[in-house]
Amino acid sequence: MASVERQIIRICKAAREASRYLALADTEKKNDALEGMARALIKRVDYILDANAKDARNARAAGLPSAMIDRLLLNVKRIRSMADSISEIARLGDPVGEVLEFKKAPSGILIGKMRVPIGVILVIYESRPNVTSDCAALCLKSGNSVILRGGSEALNSNTAIYKTLKAALRGFPEGIINLITRPGRGIVRTLLRQSGYIDLVMPRGGESLISDVTRFSRIPVIKHYKGVCHTYVDKSCDLAMARRICMNAKVQRPAVCNAMETLLVHKDIADIFLPMIAKNLKSSGVEIRGCDRTRKILRDEDIRPAKEDDWYAEYLDLILSVKVVDGLDAAIAHITKYGSSHSDSIVTDDHSQALKFLKRIDSACVYVNASTRFTDGKEFGKGAEIGISTDKIHARGPMALEELTSYKYIIFGKGQIRG
Amino acid sequence: MASVERQIIRICKAAREASRYLALADTEKKNDALEGMARALIKRVDYILDANAKDARNARAAGLPSAMIDRLLLNVKRIRSMADSISEIARLGDPVGEVLEFKKAPSGILIGKMRVPIGVILVIYESRPNVTSDCAALCLKSGNSVILRGGSEALNSNTAIYKTLKAALRGFPEGIINLITRPGRGIVRTLLRQSGYIDLVMPRGGESLISDVTRFSRIPVIKHYKGVCHTYVDKSCDLAMARRICMNAKVQRPAVCNAMETLLVHKDIADIFLPMIAKNLKSSGVEIRGCDRTRKILRDEDIRPAKEDDWYAEYLDLILSVKVVDGLDAAIAHITKYGSSHSDSIVTDDHSQALKFLKRIDSACVYVNASTRFTDGKEFGKGAEIGISTDKIHARGPMALEELTSYKYIIFGKGQIRG
Numbered sequence A, B: 001m002a003s004v005e006r007q008i009i010r011i012c013k014a015a016r017e018a019s020r021y022l023a024l025a026d027t028e029k030k031n032d033a034l035e036g037m038a039r040a041l042i043k044r045v046d047y048i049l050d051a052n053a054k055d056a057r058n059a060r061a062a063g064l065p066s067a068m069i070d071r072l073l074l075n076v077k078r079i080r081s082m083a084d085s086i087s088e089i090a091r092l093g094d095p096v097g098e099v100l101e102f103k104k105a106p107s108g109i110l111i112g113k114m115r116v117p118i119g120v121i122l123v124i125y126e127s128r129p130n131v132t133s134d135c136a137a138l139c140l141k142s143g144n145s146v147i148l149r150g151g152s153e154a155l156n157s158n159t160a161i162y163k164t165l166k167a168a169l170r171g172f173p174e175g176i177i178n179l180i181t182r183p184g185r186g187i188v189r190t191l192l193r194q195s196g197y198i199d200l201v202m203p204r205g206g207e208s209l210i211s212d213v214t215r216f217s218r219i220p221v222i223k224h225y226k227g228v229c230h231t232y233v234d235k236s237c238d239l240a241m242a243r244r245i246c247m248n249a250k251v252q253r254p255a256v257c258n259a260m261e262t263l264l265v266h267k268d269i270a271d272i273f274l275p276m277i278a279k280n281l282k283s284s285g286v287e288i289r290g291c292d293r294t295r296k297i298l299r300d301e302d303i304r305p306a307k308e309d310d311w312y313a314e315y316l317d318l319i320l321s322v323k324v325v326d327g328l329d330a331a332i333a334h335i336t337k338y339g340s341s342h343s344d345s346i347v348t349d350d351h352s353q354a355l356k357f358l359k360r361i362d363s364a365c366v367y368v369n370a371s372t373r374f375t376d377g378k379e380f381g382k383g384a385e386i387g388i389s390t391d392k393i394h395a396r397g398p399m400a401l402e403e404l405t406s407y408k409y410i411i412f413g414k415g416q417i418r419g
Helices: A003-023 A029-044 A045-061 A067-072 A076-091 A130-141 A152-167 A186-194 A207-216 A240-251 A265-281 A292-298 A308-312 A328-338 A351-360 B002-025 B026-041 B045-061 B065-072 B076-091 B130-141 B152-167 B183-190 B207-216 B239-251 B267-283 B292-296 B310-314 B328-338 B351-360
Strands: A097-104 A112-115 A122-123 A147-151 A177-179 A201-204 A229-235 A258-268 A286-290 A319-325 A343-347 A365-370 A387-389 A397-399 A405-416 B099-104 B109-119 B120-125 B144-149 B177-181 B200-204 B229-233 B260-266 B287-290 B319-325 B345-348 B365-370 B387-389 B397-399 B404-414
Touching: A003 A112, A003 A122, A003 A147, A003 A177, A003 A186, A029 A045, A029 A130, A029 B365, A045 A076, A045 A112, A045 A152, A045 A186, A045 A405, A067 A152, A067 B397, A076 A130, A112 A207, A122 A130, A122 A186, A130 A147, A130 A152, A130 A177, A130 A351, A152 B260, A186 A207, A201 A207, A201 A240, A207 A308, A229 A240, A229 A328, A229 B229, A240 A265, A240 A365, A240 B404, A258 A265, A258 A328, A258 B387, A265 A292, A265 A319, A265 B387, A286 A292, A286 B292, A292 A319, A308 A319, A308 A328, A319 A328, A319 B152, A328 A351, A351 A365, A365 B292, A405 B239, B002 B109, B002 B177, B002 B183, B026 B045, B026 B076, B026 B130, B045 B065, B045 B076, B045 B152, B065 B152, B076 B130, B099 B292, B120 B183, B130 B144, B130 B152, B130 B177, B144 B183, B152 B177, B152 B287, B183 B207, B200 B207, B229 B328, B239 B267, B239 B345, B239 B365, B260 B267, B260 B328, B267 B287, B267 B292, B267 B319, B267 B387, B292 B319, B310 B328, B328 B345, B328 B351, B345 B351, B351 B365
Parallel strands: A122 A147, A122 A201, A147 A177, A229 A258, A229 A343, A258 A319, A286 A319, A343 A365, A365 B404, A405 B365, B120 B144, B120 B200, B144 B177, B229 B260, B229 B345, B260 B319, B287 B319, B345 B365
Antiparallel strands: A097 A112, A112 A405, A387 A397, B099 B109, B109 B404, B387 B397
């Protein structure tokens, strides 16, 4: 066995060991540790910002896309928000040991369902350094140990955050939080073979990362995949509300997965709504790529025709594809074909249209009259998120404490045997 | 593309199509279909038994192990029980559309969690033909379409059951239930690449089947893996109850995954309990493989020494490994090392020992004073089971209607946007 593989296995074994300890740890002890981690981040803010500045310089020198640099950048406010998330996680209830239901089976045995930690979680992610602290905190509170594999572009930031959190965890076993910094895809593939030590892999990143992980993993994977999010503006709706929701969904933070990528507009209001929203979008620097009907209404030579690829695109940028549709059925058909089952919203005043949209759209988060930007652990009251699942197995949408648990059946008998 | 692959993709597409129909189907329509399926099984009992007799003849001629033949065999009683399971599933509540919780987020949006079907389920299984009808019924009720891949040893039985059920499903789309009969592992590998059409794979079978599926699947997998189940007889317990539970767990149906494979006995009662249980086991034809202390106490030349491999073994036969342990900690350490996280039981009168066992044993089903044989969808009040998950992701233990659903968040706003 190569020495690199031996080293990976050593880390995995320590993580498994630590997970057994954590599974039985008191809530109070975990919360104290979390509060210590939050304080440590604030105390070491300059150290973390220095490391982040180094990553930012390297990223600019390497010519990384602006969306990626935006996700990479830290400042005092963002670090405070990381610390706040940890404190919020400390304040949330401990899911471990919670008994979800108890019922009597026909044989008379009592069957309970108790939440338990999953064990060892591997998170593979790109860019955003706050993922390091969010994942560490969520895993600790939910009784799991974590192996973190951040992107090379955030190596200095992630290492600084990791060291800061780790130093606050005296009294806990070594393997509770682990950061794998050695470069190369080979390292990831070695990790993905450790099904004896790792229980779950969560890849967060681009298409090639996700497909690589899915292909090589022997461990269950929950994908945090792309968000091709839609807003459908129905014919009977409050147009001012529609404009507010669309602008927020597109421009408030375009580089993230819950930002809107495609706007669908009912044909009966397109004549009024499109010129109105186009003006706002333009003044916010958003490029529109429109269907034929959109371009006819807007009569603006700047509006490029949307090609087939545009409907599938996750721009993560100030670009929006726009389509005029005949009605709800056409909107649903479009979202079903081109969407990524992440977050989609309808703006409508029509109750039956709202319910139909909710029922038919098979996405992790389906909205009526709100911005898709709310798909987020913090906004959902979960403190933070370890990822936003675009899979349908185990968990969907923002994943946090509860989603990081499994359960076991606990059964009480009085000597019952099966007949 | 090879014509076989084209054919597989055609089936997968039909299954996906059907799953969209099923996701929106009325409960009443699904229940009527189920009742029709149950009636059809009873009506066609001779046709199914003829097919099964053919499989049984082939199995005997091929010299298959007796445990496998036991699992393969059908009779009128077993077919009635298949039909009963379907009727019971019809009577159970429809999980689809159920709203699990509703809460207000800080921004004022209302967030609900609604159960939805997973989509298309692939079940790969061996031997037992009742799996064909159980899976078809559970998937239909939970709004999923199913692709069934049974073992070649049960080909005739599975085909007869499939045709019987299918004929009862007039008015439903073609792709609702599918049986893949073409032989060869290549077919399975082709199926495992269809991540665009299939949402979940459940392999039920031996080690090589499971590891093959895990290795080649691009689709999420939930394993129905082996059951190395333990019973620990504590020092303070009702010995007659312990005997009853152990005998049931070992001999009532030894060829199944929830049968006991290893008996652990507290050293302080081993002198009394072991001779007592050994006598019963012997008269039921059970071979004992004992640790040194067991052999010393039983002083029986027939008792072979248990080797290291025995502690890992899922015999699925009238064989039992027996170990005398120093106490609860040693029992927990043994189960943690050698167990398969399926089902484990403690027989004790000591409350604190019971609670410690429940907390520390990380298995899908942890029992106090009951037989491990209860790990079963029907016994758990779920009507039947599509498998018993030995994974920790998505579901653990017996999986049925609820475990065949995912959820989506439904969010109601009044124009909220993110700040």
